[in-house]
Amino acid sequence: MSEITLTIDGKKVTATEDMTLLDAAKSVGIDIPTLCHHEKLEPFGSCRLCTVELDKGSWNQLVVACVYTVEEGLKVNTRSEKIDRLRKTILELYLAHAPDSQGLARLAEEYGADKDRFDKAASFCIHCGLCVRYCAEVKKKNAVGFIDRGTRKEISFIPEIASKECWNCKECFPLCPTEALQAAYVLVEALRFPRS
Numbered sequence: 375m376s377e378i379t380l381t382i383d384g385k386k387v388t389a390t391e392d393m394t395l396l397d398a399a400k401s402v403g404i405d406i407p408t409l410c411h412h413e414k415l416e417p418f419g420s421c422r423l424c425t426v427e428l429d430k431g432s433w434n435q436l437v438v439a440c441v442y443t444v445e446e447g448l449k450v451n452t453r454s455e456k457i458d459r460l461r462k463t464i465l466e467l468y469l470a471h472a473p474d475s476q477g478l479a480r481l482a483e484e485y486g487a488d489k490d491r492f493d494k495a496a497s498f499c500i501h502c503g504l505c506v507r508y509c510a511e512v513k514k515k516n517a518v519g520f521i522d523r524g525t526r527k528e529i530s531f532i533p534e535i536a537s538k539e540c541w542n543c544k545e546c547f548p549l550c551p552t553e554a555l556q557a558a559y560v561l562v563e564a565l566r567f568p569r570s
């Protein structure tokens with residue numbers, strides 16, 4: 375596989391062509407915040423928190439680091455006023471859904487996000503899809519999925535599968551950036567159905 379050289383935050387980085395900007399940054403100890411990324415899962419690119427800037431000389435392009443693959447000679451900034459402002463707003467939107475999430479609170483502190491900026495719409499789920507994708511891609515069970523669309527979209531366990539598979543698994547719980555509250559709740563609901 376060919377090697378690519380790029381610059382991240384002023385640091386020369388050597389990467390292989392299949393690496394994403396997130397992988398390349400991580401390989402040299404540069405931390406980019408993520409909410410929907412998991413190394414065992416296909417890139418999803420939904421939370422946008424990992425957005426970084428490509429320095430194109432006279433202009434900067436915003437790209438999602440967990441999806442964008444490395445290119446020869448790229449100059450990447452992982453922090454700037456613009457990026458931090460964007461991350462702050464993203465976190466504020468998520469905090470409206472999950473105001474008590476400790477993971478979000480830690481990030482909010484770093485980016486100065488105000489958890490009361492937007493009206494609360496506490497559903498606990500921020501649609502990162504980690505639980506859904508982990509169950510499908512790693513466990514191959516599809517015991518949890520998204521239902522409905524748009525603002526009504528939420529995760530739900532499939533009672534017939536969940537009642538057989540989830541009790542001894544629960545591997546998705548710690549993946550949830552909102553501390554699995556909704557996952558635990560929905561699972562309990564699912565388990566109310568009799569096992570077949």
Ligand code: FES
Binds near residue numbers: 418422
């Ligand atoms: Fe990249 Fe969520 S971690 S979009």
